[in-house]
Amino acid sequence: MWIYEKKLQYPVRVSKCDPRMAKLLLEQYGGADGELSAALRYLNQRYTIPDKVIGLLTDIGTEEFAHLEMIATMVYKLTKDATPEQLKAAGLDPHYVSHDNALFYQNAEGVPWTSAYIQAKGDPIADLYEDIAAEEKARATYQWLIDMTDDVDLQDGLKFLREREVIHSLRFREAVEILKAEQGQKKYF
Amino acid sequence: MEHVQTGKKDERFYELLQRLQETDFALVELNLYLDTHPNDEAAIAQYNHLVQQRWLLAQEYEKSFGPLMNFGHSFVRCPWNWNDTPWPWQV
Numbered sequence: 321m322w323i324y325e326k327k328l329q330y331p332v333r334v335s336k337c338d339p340r341m342a343k344l345l346l347e348q349y350g351g352a353d354g355e356l357s358a359a360l361r362y363l364n365q366r367y368t369i370p371d372k373v374i375g376l377l378t379d380i381g382t383e384e385f386a387h388l389e390m391i392a393t394m395v396y397k398l399t400k401d402a403t404p405e406q407l408k409a410a411g412l413d414p415h416y417v418s419h420d421n422a423l424f425y426q427n428a429e430g431v432p433w434t435s436a437y438i439q440a441k442g443d444p445i446a447d448l449y450e451d452i453a454a455e456e457k458a459r460a461t462y463q464w465l466i467d468m469t470d471d472v473d474l475q476d477g478l479k480f481l482r483e484r485e486v487i488h489s490l491r492f493r494e495a496v497e498i499l500k501a502e503q504g505q506k507k508y509f
Numbered sequence: 510m511e512h513v514q515t516g517k518k519d520e521r522f523y524e525l526l527q528r529l530q531e532t533d534f535a536l537v538e539l540n541l542y543l544d545t546h547p548n549d550e551a552a553i554a555q556y557n558h559l560v561q562q563r564w565l566l567a568q569e570y571e572k573s574f575g576p577l578m579n580f581g582h583s584f585v586r587c588p589w590n591w592n593d594t595p596w597p598w599q600v
Contacts, residue, residue: 323578323579323580323582324578324579325577325578326575326576326577326578326579326591326596326597327526327529327530327577327597327600328530328597328598328600329530329533329534329537330530330534331526331527331530331600332598375544376541376544376545379537379540379541379544380541383537383541389597389598392598393597393598396598397598487538487541488541491541491542491544491545494545494546495544495545498545
């Protein structure tokens with residue numbers, strides 16, 4: 321069961337209409353290492369992970385939905401006042417003719433989201449290493465998104481999300497150590 | 510008691526919302542930390558302290574600005590004020 325809370329995890333502000341940046345942000349909406357992928361990856365893996373890690377996957381998976389909502393809010397705010405001409409100039413005309421101003425789960429290049437982006441191997445160590453890699457890739461993506469804008473308000477929200485990836489990665493690394501200790505043997509990769 | 514407003518909010522809305530977001534952030538952080546450090550007594554005490562603080566803050570927020578949560582986790586008023594704007598992306 322999930323309960324919705326009518327607030328963002330962290331304030332999202334933008335200082336201008338910027339459909340070009342909105343297009344790039346879609347990478348974290350419906351891209352391979354985006355927030356939708358993250359949420360669905362963790363919440364799906366938790367059914368077959370050892371008990372000691374189920375809580376962590378549940379909690380991080382849930383937080384990812386809050387991040388997905390933050391990205392959606394950024395895209396919404398950056399495009400809500402854009403004219404069709406501005407969308408065209410930003411390369412969003414193919415998006416416009418298919419979706420108008422609606423959001424869609426696709427990456428920055430317009431490729432629709434697919435479950436092929438996420439893995440579920442059933443092997444706890446393999447799954448957690450996948451999760452660590454996903455967090456690091458998302459962290460890198462956030463850095464590159466920050467580099468692509470001079471909007472300090474937008475950068476503030478993106479920096480928060482970048483830091484969350486760092487924490488999630490750290491917690492997943494700790495989860496690996498917990499499982500190793502539980503198995504009573506060290507594994508090296 | 511202040512009436513529930515719609516659309517653009519006053520300064521108090523943003524102030525209360527920020528305090529709530531700050532407290533909730535500490536709770537999320539402690540929650541994830543405790544998931545992998547379940548025997549840290551000080552962190553558990555801090556978590557429980559913030560749970561209480563969060564509950565009081567949420568009460569104060571909801572009294573003026575309507576329910577934070579659906580499905581019976583917040584009190585509501587007549588007319589049904591869950592539908593009231595702003596939604597989070599409209600703030």
